[in-house]
Amino acid sequence: MTRSILILGGTADARLLAGKLEKESGYRILLSMAGRTRDPVKQPVPIRIGGFGGAGGLADFIKENAFDLLVDATHPYAARISANAVAAAQLAKVPLVALERAAWQRQVGDRWQAVANVEVAVSAVGSGGKNVFLALGRQELLPFERAPHHRYLIRSVDPVEPPLNVPDARYITARGPFELSDEIAMLRDNRIDIIVSKNSGGAAAYGKIEAARQLGIDVVMIERPPHPCAATVPDIEAALTSIQHQLSLLEDRGE
Numbered sequence: 001m002t003r004s005i006l007i008l009g010g011t012a013d014a015r016l017l018a019g020k021l022e023k024e025s026g027y028r029i030l031l032s033m034a035g036r037t038r039d040p041v042k043q044p045v046p047i048r049i050g051g052f053g054g055a056g057g058l059a060d061f062i063k064e065n066a067f068d069l070l071v072d073a074t075h076p077y078a079a080r081i082s083a084n085a086v087a088a089a090q091l092a093k094v095p096l097v098a099l100e101r102a103a104w105q106r107q108v109g110d111r112w113q114a115v116a117n118v119e120v121a122v123s124a125v126g127s128g129g130k131n132v133f134l135a136l137g138r139q140e141l142l143p144f145e146r147a148p149h150h151r152y153l154i155r156s157v158d159p160v161e162p163p164l165n166v167p168d169a170r171y172i173t174a175r176g177p178f179e180l181s182d183e184i185a186m187l188r189d190n191r192i193d194i195i196v197s198k199n200s201g202g203a204a205a206y207g208k209i210e211a212a213r214q215l216g217i218d219v220v221m222i223e224r225p226p227h228p229c230a231a232t233v234p235d236i237e238a239a240l241t242s243i244q245h246q247l248s249l250l251e252d253r254g255e
């Protein structure tokens with residue numbers, strides 16, 4: 001029997017997991033994307049794009065398309081879709097495998113200040129005019145309009161439109177992975193005093209954190225929201241193992 005798996009994506013991990021699953025298992029895979037990125041990366045499996053209309057809509061989609069299993073491989077800060085995944089898996093009565101990439105851990109030499117959210121991050125940057133590097137998505141940038149006294153360098157995948165309403169902001173559009181040597185040069189050339197970052201985990205975005213450690217630059221680290229799934233797996237290999245385990249349980253039950 002060919003099993004069907006719906007993967008909630010929007011991350012490199014989701015893309016890699018989907019490719020591996022399709023290649024190694026022959027399962028029917030559909031990768032779901034929110035549709036936020038203007039020029040999305042090519043995916044190795046069929047995709048669908050756009051919201052489902054909440055947990056109920058996602059559950060209906062799972063049932064109507066006879067998926068056997070749901071994988072949440074969304075970004076650690078995409079809290080709403082992850083909560084919807086937990087609820088939808090229960091409603092549709094399918095197992096859920098939630099992949100939450102391991103967070104970066106503070107190393108000796110890191111000058112991190114952990115904050116709960118972007119609003120607190122704005123205050124944590126401080127009152128004097130600083131050169132601030134913001135490595136955040138478009139939606140998270142708006143609160144920085146409350147601090148127009150800083151000079152901002154902003155890097156995002158898509159252009160920030162409209163631009164921030166602050167007098168001094170420059171923009172870079174780029175997609176990772178970012179090399180350590182390039183990150184060191186970028187921070188130096190722009191005389192960056194402080195970085196505001198999410199704790200995304202993984203290697204692709206870690207260069208700026210390692211560069212900040214080497215250069216003695218402060219990092220305001222926005223903490224992850226709690227994951228709504230009680231048990232998550234930390235990487236692609238663990239996700240593959242968990243998927244096989246959940247599917248074998250279905251087999252045992254004759255489902």
Ligand SMILES: NC(=O)c1ccc[n+]([C@@H]2O[C@H](COP(=O)([O-])OP(=O)(O)OC[C@H]3O[C@@H](n4cnc5c(N)ncnc54)[C@H](OP(=O)(O)O)[C@@H]3O)[C@@H](O)[C@H]2O)c1
Binds near residue numbers: 010011033053077082
């Ligand atoms: N937040 C980040 O820092 C970040 C970074 C990199 C990539 N991403 C990716 O970008 C997407 C949006 O992030 P977000 O923080 O805006 O998410 P979010 O706040 O958790 O989700 C908002 C809504 O977007 C829709 N949605 C999100 N992911 C979806 C998916 N994979 N397939 C279909 N619909 C999806 C859902 O709409 P409905 O309720 O209508 O179903 C969800 O309720 C996510 O897929 C995430 O993996 C996020």
